[in-house]
Amino acid sequence: MQLFDQKLENAFRKALITWYLEEKRDLPWRKTSNPYHIWVSEVMLQQTRVETVIPYYERFIEKFPTLADLAGAKEEDVLKLWEGLGYYSRARNLQAGVKEVVTEYESRIPANRKDISKLKGVGPYTAGAVLSIAFGVPEHAVDGNVMRVLSRILLIEEDIAIPRTRKIFEEVVMKLIDKEDPSSFNQGLMELGATICTPRPRCLLCPVRDFCTAFHEGRQEELPVKSKKMKMKTVPLLSIAIRNTEGKWLLAQRPSKGLLANMWEFPNVENDGGDIQEIVKANVGITIGSLTSLIDFKHVFSHLTWDITGYMAVTDQEAPEGFRFFTPEEVEALPKAVPVQKIWDEAKKSVVF
Numbered sequence: 001m002q003l004f005d006q007k008l009e010n011a012f013r014k015a016l017i018t019w020y021l022e023e024k025r026d027l028p029w030r031k032t033s034n035p036y037h038i039w040v041s042e043v044m045l046q047q048t049r050v051e052t053v054i055p056y057y058e059r060f061i062e063k064f065p066t067l068a069d070l071a072g073a074k075e076e077d078v079l080k081l082w083e084g085l086g087y088y089s090r091a092r093n094l095q096a097g098v099k100e101v102v103t104e105y106e107s108r109i110p111a112n113r114k115d116i117s118k119l120k121g122v123g124p125y126t127a128g129a130v131l132s133i134a135f136g137v138p139e140h141a142v143d144g145n146v147m148r149v150l151s152r153i154l155l156i157e158e159d160i161a162i163p164r165t166r167k168i169f170e171e172v173v174m175k176l177i178d179k180e181d182p183s184s185f186n187q188g189l190m191e192l193g194a195t196i197c198t199p200r201p202r203c204l205l206c207p208v209r210d211f212c213t214a215f216h217e218g219r220q221e222e223l224p225v226k227s228k229k230m231k232m233k234t235v236p237l238l239s240i241a242i243r244n245t246e247g248k249w250l251l252a253q254r255p256s257k258g259l260l261a262n263m264w265e266f267p268n269v270e271n272d273g274g275d276i277q278e279i280v281k282a283n284v285g286i287t288i289g290s291l292t293s294l295i296d297f298k299h300v301f302s303h304l305t306w307d308i309t310g311y312m313a314v315t316d317q318e319a320p321e322g323f324r325f326f327t328p329e330e331v332e333a334l335p336k337a338v339p340v341q342k343i344w345d346e347a348k349k350s351v352v353f
């Protein structure tokens with residue numbers, strides 16, 4: 001890896017920032033300098049595409065326009081607005097972090113890395129993004145896009161799948177960052193990674209091609225170096241929408257920690273290939289009849305795939321322990337993860353309310 005000399009560094013910053021200011025996409029969180037709104041957008045954008053985030057961001061800011069609004073909201077309402085965006089712990093952590101700002105920092109988001117990093121859910125990237133974009137503090141904000149861009153420009157061949165590699169990129173950004181306009185510098189790197197220096201880079205359109213070592217050596221598609229992920233585990237699941245004689249549906253809330261914490265779901269049991277009514281009796285504690293097939297699909301998490309077979313059934317029994325019956329309107333209102341919503345959508349098509 002080699003950094004540029006002073007003159008080249010200046011020219012690189014200028015080329016990147018000029019391009020960013022002229023070409024940046026028109027995104028709702030780029031029209032505000034409200035640090036809380038920028039924080040929300042950065043949390044939503046983690047692992048999630050820009051196009052997906054836009055409507056969620058707009059609804060979220062409309063419903064919780066201030067730190068106080070989010071701090072005082074019911075967690076269930078927050079999760080409901082996050083429904084479909086995935087990685088729900090982000091929403092819970094965001095609300096917890098916002099509560100800390102309200103109670104411990106007089107509703108002012110700390111404008112230094114040490115304090116902002118203590119807030120729940122604020123990692124090195126989010127801290128740097130909020131500090132540079134909202135407060136103009138020259139701090140690094142290194143995510144996968146930024147590592148891809150810089151690994152190519154500076155021919156950094158360290159494995160980005162290893163967590164400590166991020167430190168190398170953070171140091172590089174701290175050296176290169178524009179002290180006058182750290183917001184446009186960081187966002188320029190992110191934008192370049194999102195639109196031009198993508199996994200299959202479009203180098204002929206690139207504003208910083210002249211500075212790019214990988215391009216000059218024809219190695220841009222070899223970078224970044226990223227070792228293979230571990231093999232994903234697949235779990236076969238039965239998910240059964242069970243309705244009682246009053247037309248109410250049986251759901252349970254997931255535990256408050258771990259995957260999809262606190263979200264609501266239909267009885268979800270591992271599918272061992274045996275008789276479905278017996279599996280449900282043994283695992284859920286309820287007898288069901290009139291089994292109808294609804295939908296088969298896979299739901300992919302970062303480390304795990306659920307191979308789901310969805311059914312609908314009826315019962316004349318009471319709700320077993322840990323479950324409750326809900327009217328269709330109540331089911332609509334509960335925060336549900338995407339796979340549960342898919343089954344619910346299919347169940348609704350099959351039943352006349």
Ligand code: SF4
Pocket residue numbers: 149152153196197198201202203204206207208209212214215220
């Ligand atoms: S020249 Fe190509 S590889 Fe280099 S930064 Fe630009 S898009 Fe990326």
